[in-house]
Amino acid sequence: MSRRRNVSWADMPEELLIPIVDRLENRHDILHFRSVCKEWRRCVSLSLLSNKRVLSTLLPHKLRTTNPPLLKEGASFKYADLYGEKPRTTSLILVTSSIFLVKPIFNPKLSPWLVTIEEVNPGKVFLRKPLSRSVVKERLWDFPKLLDLSRFEVEEMGKIYSLRSDDEPNYLFEEEHKVVLLANPNDCKRELTIDDYTAFVLYNAGSIAAINLGTEKVQQVFLKARKFDDIAMFKGKVYAIDRYGILYMIDRVDNASSDRFKMVQIVKDRFYSPIERKSRLFESNGELYLVRKGMVSRPSLKNKSMGLRIYRMNHVENNWEELESIGEDKILFMAPDCCFFAQASDFIGWKGNRIVVHSTDSFRVRCQSTSCIKNHDWDDYDSDLELMMEPKGRLSIDVYYFEDVLFFPANLNQAYRDVFWPPPRWLSTSDTDDWLAEQQCQRGPWWNRQW
Structure with missing residues (x-):
């Protein structure tokens, strides 16, 4: 043989x-x-x-239909009508963004960097501002042209889908919109393409539309007199929550292969408080969570205070269970289009049981005065920076102390600021000792930096 x-x-x-x-x-x-x-x-x-695409094998994807029905109900058409202008002929581009946590392997004592990257054109990526939808337009002179990712530990924390205009890719189709992708039933064994997905779009202050990306057929998914706050993917299904806090699952009509959808109520709990009128849904480690803004009471507080409340779905009884704590080892980050938990131990100088929100987010509550902050005698309060908090240099991010029901401006704390902006100098250096010795004189005072 x-x-x-x-x-x-x-x-x-x-x-x-x-x-x-x-x-x-x-x-x-x-x-x-x-x-x-x-x-x-x-x-x-x-x-x-x-x-070649960087962040996804499927996106970016340009819709073939010019001025699709969805676009006609978006902000660009409304503003054109308001000012008597003729809307431009354009198409939409479905793009993806990823939030990465980048940590230097050569020195674990350095603060990590939380960065959002968006890919509008295949192979070309842009920086987003921290936890926002805005693209960084300023030129970063000291930002490296080539990043050797083998020198860093990189973890993807969240993935975001959004719609942008074809003729002006830097501008969103609508500021307050969100997109989730659902794979259509596929009887074949072939690999899925973008045509095998349906995009669910939350837009127009609470409307939901389903776009079959293969046929580009648009269906409005709604209930009478219902406006929705958020949509999210959970266990291969799309879930939506309305202004009253009622949870629905978006299911196919008649059979699994149908391209039409309906709302099926899952949780009957209602939030009657007129204050708690904004909800955020997200999935984490096989659990469905809900964040709402409202009045919060704690044994340590004399009076109720406006803050954030977090609930976890009880799949047995189909109701929401409010959490008394996020966990001393966890931090919840809330971007306008996604939420995710992170380990507190990954963030130098941070503590757990915190929620990080963008200052322009509807969940953000007006930050308490610095005198109130100082009365708590927190270790992470930097009093030397109190007088330097100018609007021009403000990092538009707040940290919510869950146990104290208090929002703290991230701009007032060096450990908080280092995570977000500007990009750390260790991205472009391999000599850690030189970086530590020169970072103060080379970077200059923080209030002179551009956010």
Whole structure:
């Protein structure tokens, strides 16, 4: 019996390698392909990376329909009508953003960086401002042109989908909108494409539309006289919560392959308080959570105070259970389009049981005076920075102390600011000792930095 001859991967003929590479959809796969051996690197030029998607194999995706029905109910058309202008002919682009936690491997004592990256064009990414929808337009002179990610520990904390205008990609279709993607039933064994998804869009101050990305057919999903606060994916289903706090699941009509949807009520609990009129849904580790703004009472407080309340879904009894604590080892970050938990131990100088919100978010409550903050005698209060909090240099992020029902401006604390903006200098240096010695004189005073 003839013995099977072992053939090296490097001996694979080029006429087979090239068709394989043509089928690779993203930069990650191409880089792995090139790392196999020298011959494979020779056959695959780095120039192939320039037009390959970075954050998703499916997005960005341009809708073919010009001025789709969804767009006509969006902000751009309303403003045009308001000022008597003719709306521009345009299409929508469905884009993705990812929130990453970047930590320096060479020195775990340095503060990590929480950054949001958005990909509007394949292979081209933009920085978003911390926990916001705004793209950073300022030129960062000391930001490295090339990042060697092997020097860092990178963890994706959250993924965001949004719609932008084709002719002005830096502008959102509508400021207060949110998109989630649901895979359509697929009887075939093939890999899913963007045409196999339905995009659910929360827009127009509480309306929900379903867009079949294959046919671009739009269906309004609604209940009579109902406006919705948020939508979220949970266990392969789309959930929506209305202004009264009633939870619904969006299900297909008639059968699993139908492209029409209906609302099915899941939780009957209602929040009657006129103050608690804003909700945020999110999934974490197989649990569905709800955040609402309202009056909060604590044994340590003399009176009720406006704050944030968090609930977890009880799947057995189909009701919401309010949490007394997030956990001393957890921090909840609330971006306008997603929420996620993080380990407090990953953030140097931080404590757990905190919620981080953007200052322009509807969940943000007016920050208490600095005299109230000082009366708590917290270790992380930096009194030297109190007089330096100018509106121009303000980092628009607040940290909510869950146990004290108090919002604290992140701008007043060095440990908080270092996580967000500006980008840390350790991104572009490999000598940690030099970085630590020169960071103060090179970066200059924090109030001179651009946010």
